[in-house]
Amino acid sequence: EVDEEKVRERKTTDKEVSGDGDGSKEKRNKSLSAKKTIVNLEPNLSLPNELTEIFIQVLSLQKPLMVIYLIKKLGYRRMLCFVKSKENAKRLTKLLELSGIVSVEYSASQHAAKRKQIQTRFENDELDVLVCSDVMARGMDLANVDYVLLYDSPHHLSSYVHKVGRTARAGKSGTAITFLEHKEIFHFKKMMNNLISSESKLSQTDSASSTQQQSNNRKVREIKIQKSKLKPLVEDYEISLSKLKELIKSKSI
Numbered sequence: 001e002v003d004e005e006k007v008r009e010r011k012t013t014d015k016e017v018s019g020d021g022d023g024s025k026e027k028r029n030k031s032l033s034a035k036k037t038i039v040n041l042e043p044n045l046s047l048p049n050e051l052t053e054i055f056i057q058v059l060s061l062q063k064p065l066m067v068i069y070l071i072k073k074l075g076y077r078r079m080l081c082f083v084k085s086k087e088n089a090k091r092l093t094k095l096l097e098l099s100g101i102v103s104v105e106y107s108a109s110q111h112a113a114k115r116k117q118i119q120t121r122f123e124n125d126e127l128d129v130l131v132c133s134d135v136m137a138r139g140m141d142l143a144n145v146d147y148v149l150l151y152d153s154p155h156h157l158s159s160y161v162h163k164v165g166r167t168a169r170a171g172k173s174g175t176a177i178t179f180l181e182h183k184e185i186f187h188f189k190k191m192m193n194n195l196i197s198s199e200s201k202l203s204q205t206d207s208a209s210s211t212q213q214q215s216n217n218r219k220v221r222e223i224k225i226q227k228s229k230l231k232p233l234v235e236d237y238e239i240s241l242s243k244l245k246e247l248i249k250s251k252s253i
Helices: 004-009 011-018 024-035 060-072 086-098 112-123 157-164 182-204 210-217 227-249
Strands: 051-057 079-083 103-105 129-133 147-150 174-180
Touching: 051 182, 060 079, 060 086, 060 147, 060 174, 060 227, 079 086, 086 103, 086 129, 086 227, 103 112, 147 157, 157 174, 157 182, 174 182
Parallel strands: 051 174, 079 129, 079 147, 103 129, 147 174
Antiparallel strands: none
């Protein structure tokens, strides 16, 4: 298993990457969100039949390592990864780069020509992952997205749908992965039940039966990844994390 002492030693820097070190106010907001997930139930929310939905229970400090595992060991490439802030996107992108993963930050602050260039590289299969903040979820038009990773638990049903809807488009298959801490699982499942309810309401006004069939078959399954699977990556991860820490100290990122 992963050495717990080393996990504690990495706590501060891991928080900066995982997104838990953004200040006490945000921590309080996160705590409140964990207690009560706000569900925006809109009657027109639905997802395509071609979408596979999974969630992974993970400790907050292990999230960056889990991303590396998904890409390096499971081959989850052509991935779009959503994180809660631009700062976290920048730091996670750098950590993945230091870990030998071809990753690029995708930001609204970038010039349109720059974003277009990044899109072209992604669609030409030159990148493993695009990392972007939640605000980029709406209005994205990106082809060839095989995986969408929600690095942070979604608090709104509409937000979840808009993010995972970046894959499984135009009849193609796709996979949505959500990272959840133990305390977030109950509310996430409740939100998924509300999505089923939303799709059922939509089917009542839909002449086709595909939406109803989709609603009946919807199931978000859990993938359990043992700590022993992560262990071979820990040493290199710690080296990359140390380099990231130095870059943060020097304000190079």
